[in-house]
Amino acid sequence: xxxxxxxxxxxxxxxxxxxxxxxxxxxxxxxxxxxxxxxxxxxxxxxxxxxxxxxxxxxxxxxxxxxxxxxxxxxxxxxxxxxxxxxxxxxxxxxxxxxxxxxxxxxxxxxxxxxxxxxxxxxxxxxxxxxxxxxxxxxxxxxxxxxxxxxxxxxxxxxxxxxxxxxxxxxxxxxxxxxxxxxx
Amino acid sequence: xxxxxxxxxxxxxxxxxxxxxxxxxxxxxxxxxxxxxxxxxxxxxxxxxxxxxxxxxxxxxxxxxxxxxxxxxxxxxxxxxxxxxxxxxxxxxxxxxxxxxxxxxxxxxxxxxxxxxxxxxxxxxxxxxxxxxxxxxxxxxxxxxxxxxxxxxxxxxxxxxxxxxxxxxxxxxxxxxxxxxxxx
Numbered sequence: 367x368x369x370x371x372x373x374x375x376x377x378x379x380x381x382x383x384x385x386x387x388x389x390x391x392x393x394x395x396x397x398x399x400x401x402x403x404x405x406x407x408x409x410x411x412x413x414x415x416x417x418x419x420x421x422x423x424x425x426x427x428x429x430x431x432x433x434x435x436x437x438x439x440x441x442x443x444x445x446x447x448x449x450x451x452x453x454x455x456x457x458x459x460x461x462x463x464x465x466x467x468x469x470x471x472x473x474x475x476x477x478x479x480x481x482x483x484x485x486x487x488x489x490x491x492x493x494x495x496x497x498x499x500x501x502x503x504x505x506x507x508x509x510x511x512x513x514x515x516x517x518x519x520x521x522x523x524x525x526x527x528x529x530x531x532x533x534x535x536x537x538x539x540x541x542x543x544x545x546x547x548x549x550x
Numbered sequence: 551x552x553x554x555x556x557x558x559x560x561x562x563x564x565x566x567x568x569x570x571x572x573x574x575x576x577x578x579x580x581x582x583x584x585x586x587x588x589x590x591x592x593x594x595x596x597x598x599x600x601x602x603x604x605x606x607x608x609x610x611x612x613x614x615x616x617x618x619x620x621x622x623x624x625x626x627x628x629x630x631x632x633x634x635x636x637x638x639x640x641x642x643x644x645x646x647x648x649x650x651x652x653x654x655x656x657x658x659x660x661x662x663x664x665x666x667x668x669x670x671x672x673x674x675x676x677x678x679x680x681x682x683x684x685x686x687x688x689x690x691x692x693x694x695x696x697x698x699x700x701x702x703x704x705x706x707x708x709x710x711x712x713x714x715x716x717x718x719x720x721x722x723x724x725x726x727x728x729x730x731x732x733x734x
Contacts, residue, residue, distance in 0.1 A: 399612035401619055415641060423642070424612045428583035431608055435585055457599060457650070458607070461698075464645040514645075 368438050368445075370453035370523035371495035376484050382437045384477035385429050387421050387470055395425040420469035426512050427464070430478040430503055456494065456519030464514040468505070475506045485520070493525040552622050552629075554637035554707040555679035560668050566621045568661035569613050571605050571654055579609040604653035610696050611648070614662040614687055640678065640703030648698040652689070659690045669704070677709040 389408065396405030400422035404414035411419040442452040470476060481500040488494045497520050503512040573592065580589030584606035588598035595603040626636040654660060665684040672678045681704050687696040 399616045401616065401623075422612075422615075424608065424615055428608045428612065431606075432583045432585065439585075460650060461648040462646060464648065466642070466644060 368442050368452045368455050369520075371485065371487075371497075371520040372523050373453070374482055374485055374497065374520065376482055379479055379481040380437070382430075382478040382480055383433045384475055385433060386475045387425075387429070387472060389419060389472035392419060392421045392425065392470075392472055395428075396422055399424055416469045416471075418471060420471055423466045423512070426466075426470050426476065426503060427514070429476070430501060430512070433478050434480060434501075453523070454521035456521070458516055458518045460517060462515040462517070464512075466512055468509050468511045470505070470511055474511075476503050476511060478503050483515075487522070488519065491519065493522050495520045495522055552626050552636045552639050553704075555669065555671075555681075555704040556707050557637070558666055558669055558681065558704065560666055563663055563665040564621070566614075566662040566664055567617045568659050569617060570659045571609070571613070571656060573603060573656035576603060576605045576609065576654075576656055579612075580606055583608055600653045600655075602655060604655055607650045607696070610650075610654050610660065610687060611698070613660070614685060614696070617662050618664060618685075637707070638705035640705070642700055642702045644701060646699040646701070648696075650696055652693050652695045654689065654695055658695075660687050660695060662687050667699075671706070672703065675703065677706050679704045679706055 393406050393408075396402070402422075404411040404416055404418075404420055405422045405425075408419045411417075438455070445452045479502045481502070483498045483500050485495055485497050488496050497518050499516045499518060501512075501514045501516055502510060505511050577590050577592075580586070586606075588595040588600055588602075588604055589606045589609075592603045595601075622639070629636045663686045665686070667682045667684050669679055669681050672680050681702050683700045683702060685696075685698045685700055686694060689695050
């Protein structure tokens with residue numbers, strides 16, 4: 367669903383897919399990136415703050431990201447198969463308000479959802495728009511386990527630079543004038 | 551450096567340690583959690599937005615977290631070896647303003663730093679304080695590659711519940727009155 371900026375309707379949600387977290391992979395991720403005892407030791411974890419083993423928050427976030435990338439790529443392939451050209455998204459400038467609301471335990475099936483909350487044209491990057499996306503993750507009991515706000519860039523399909531910008535781009539492309547402009 | 555709430559001086563920074571990101575581990579993390587071509591395919595990545603392979607932002611974040619946990623545990627062990635009792639930290643309620651400022655490339659040595667920006671006693675959780683921590687990561691040229699603000703709980707050493715809270719706790723512990731209080 368790499369849509370073009372113009373085709374994105376704020377308020378729309380997409381179900382990205384789900385993943386069942388096993389004890390084995392929770393421990394594996396924990397040992398690599400978050401070796402607190404309640405992420406790596408099922409016995410010790412029983413006496414910890416969650417009363418048992420839970421996934422590292424970064425594990426939940428990373429897995430959700432994987433599922434989103436897979437979804438975007440699959441959607442792009444589908445568009446191409448239909449003879450359409452998928453839109454272009456850029457790297458994310460950052461994440462805001464990331465909250466861990468409930469623990470993810472072994473056997474939990476977590477589904478991830480994205481909602482485009484708002485969109486605007488970028489002031490600093492002509493030809494691009496900025497989306498504010500909400501990522502949410504729910505367990506099999508529909509309990510929210512994780513939520514974050516992630517900004518991302520989305521390319522404009524119908525970008526026509528204004529006269530001033532076009533003149534500037536043309537001038538900047540001429541070797542001597544370009545050098546003068548860039549020197550300022 | 552799991553210090554007690556009372557012993558934490560806002561504005562203090564700690565160097566947590568560093569890690570050199572190899573091409574092999576960048577690709578391995580990318581395939582598991584962020585399979586965009588500029589995280590998993592060095593050849594294709596040359597034509598991508600970064601002009602080469604770069605680590606997933608979640609890889610940088612997760613590795614920084616690992617280094618922080620190792621640092622905290624090592625410091626706790628050191629305190630115990632000195633006959634001191636380490637403080638108690640609680641799970642993080644969330645992350646704010648996470649920004650990826652510069653790419654992390656194969657061979658980059660990234661060092662992580664934490665600064666306690668401010669502290670306050672928790673209004674909702676008696677006996678605990680809330681810290682606002684800044685995590686920063688720099689490459690070998692001292693360029694900031696990643697920054698985030700992470701809140702965390704820190705236990706008060708000298709917590710003495712006030713008369714009202716103590717009475718409430720005592721009453722709540724009595725079976726019949728406790729049931730009445732909790733029913734409201």
